[in-house]
Amino acid sequence: MARYDKEHKRLSRERIIEAAGRRFKTDGIDGSGVATLMKDAGLTNGAFYGHFESKEDLVATALSEELRRQREVLTGLAPGTAGLEQFLRAYLSVEHRDDRSGGCPNAALLDEIGRCAQDTRTSYSDGILGIIDDLAARLEGVPRREARVALLGLFASMVGTIQLSRALTDRRMANAVLEQGIQNGLVLIRSALQGTKPRPR
Amino acid sequence: MARYDKEHKRLSRERIIEAAGRRFKTDGIDGSGVATLMKDAGLTNGAFYGHFESKEDLVATALSEELRRQREVLTGLAPGTAGLEQFLRAYLSVEHRDDRSGGCPNAALLDEIGRCAQDTRTSYSDGILGIIDDLAARLEGVPRREARVALLGLFASMVGTIQLSRALTDRRMANAVLEQGIQNGLVLIRSALQGTKPRPR
DNA sequence: TGTACATCAGTGAACGCGCGTTCACTGATGTAC
DNA sequence: TGTACATCAGTGAACGCGCGTTCACTGATGTAC
Numbered sequence: 398m399a400r401y402d403k404e405h406k407r408l409s410r411e412r413i414i415e416a417a418g419r420r421f422k423t424d425g426i427d428g429s430g431v432a433t434l435m436k437d438a439g440l441t442n443g444a445f446y447g448h449f450e451s452k453e454d455l456v457a458t459a460l461s462e463e464l465r466r467q468r469e470v471l472t473g474l475a476p477g478t479a480g481l482e483q484f485l486r487a488y489l490s491v492e493h494r495d496d497r498s499g500g501c502p503n504a505a506l507l508d509e510i511g512r513c514a515q516d517t518r519t520s521y522s523d524g525i526l527g528i529i530d531d532l533a534a535r536l537e538g539v540p541r542r543e544a545r546v547a548l549l550g551l552f553a554s555m556v557g558t559i560q561l562s563r564a565l566t567d568r569r570m571a572n573a574v575l576e577q578g579i580q581n582g583l584v585l586i587r588s589a590l591q592g593t594k595p596r597p598r
Numbered sequence: 599m600a601r602y603d604k605e606h607k608r609l610s611r612e613r614i615i616e617a618a619g620r621r622f623k624t625d626g627i628d629g630s631g632v633a634t635l636m637k638d639a640g641l642t643n644g645a646f647y648g649h650f651e652s653k654e655d656l657v658a659t660a661l662s663e664e665l666r667r668q669r670e671v672l673t674g675l676a677p678g679t680a681g682l683e684q685f686l687r688a689y690l691s692v693e694h695r696d697d698r699s700g701g702c703p704n705a706a707l708l709d710e711i712g713r714c715a716q717d718t719r720t721s722y723s724d725g726i727l728g729i730i731d732d733l734a735a736r737l738e739g740v741p742r743r744e745a746r747v748a749l750l751g752l753f754a755s756m757v758g759t760i761q762l763s764r765a766l767t768d769r770r771m772a773n774a775v776l777e778q779g780i781q782n783g784l785v786l787i788r789s790a791l792q793g794t795k796p797r798p799r
Numbered sequence: 800t801g802t803a804c805a806t807c808a809g810t811g812a813a814c815g816c817g818c819g820t821t822c823a824c825t826g827a828t829g830t831a832c
Numbered sequence: 833t834g835t836a837c838a839t840c841a842g843t844g845a846a847c848g849c850g851c852g853t854t855c856a857c858t859g860a861t862g863t864a865c
Contacts, residue, residue: 406808425713427628431852443855444809452852503762508709511764512626522767549762549771550778557758561704561750563712566723570750577751581786588785607841631818644822645842653819 410448412438417459419498422505457517463502464524481535485582489575504559547589611649613639618660620699623706658718664703665725686783690776705760748790
């Protein structure tokens, strides 16, 4: 079962990466075994090491790919600050909260990422900073550096909000957190747009 | 090695819970084996099931205990909104970020908690809502229900901020996120104190 | 066009290991006499 | 006070299982003649 056209192996690799992204977000990184990941991709465990050096290698690759795709989605947003608000509302929607496997890898895995190997975290950092850069460009009139930090803060807030909404068992409370998160996001966007470095105190 | 005074077993149980809390936060729940947890507590694996029904039972117990202790710490804060700001600054400090094992269980485990069994999540929800209640009481003049949701939102933001700061490999960026998180927290506290339900848009 | 062969993606069994859990046993202590 | 015994927290080996990883092998295909 080999000697396919040149694309064949690349397609298998992509299937593994895509399936792994979903599985990691559903069951966690530690909670997803290589055999399961390969079965998800329609292959058997033995083929894994023809595509990746190790599970850690796949983790880093899958996270990068997840972030790359998330970044691509951003290009479909309305321009400027309006797109930022659009992103905020979509991110903190009930649909996103209830769709772990298709949702944001940060929301599903951020604390586990913090425990990963240095290489994985570096690759993750690159991906997330790219996304933040794209979003920061939407804060018109705000200096680049400042806009980036503002957006890191906003994004961190959004990630924590989804995670908390997923963890709470009281449905009403879980939904209220999302709604509050949107209001908070709007406040933070306005705050970032107002003067440079507002230091309330 | 038995028939100790009545306190003996209770002390062992407490040691297991305390050690498990730390270990879970460092290595994750899935990443911490029963044998390791027991060794941390100075015991061997076999004794575990004399204290807990299952690992899941310990997870729920350890999380509850972590939250109970965190709640106790809150009583040492300055009264009113000043205590809220004090909490915000301590939470988003470099020291807290760099102290996973001694830090907040939400920051270390929130996405993994979201994947836990219903019982565990219910017990977690109770704990976190207790903490939120205590903090919400500090928003003087704000209706109870509203204050609770405001604080859930603020807390979610803080948790996400620590997680992101831990995941980023660029030290300067990681620290900037913390600082930004504090500024954002202050903005959100002010926003919560201002009129009921401010709906910017 | 037809046949022989080299390629190599994928198979599936096996490696040692640690997982959560069970259980027969130990032995220091509190209690009864 | 001294001895015999019951208690039971803790030990440590073992259970079946899935982990990440390795490897001898398969067999469909592209290529060479």
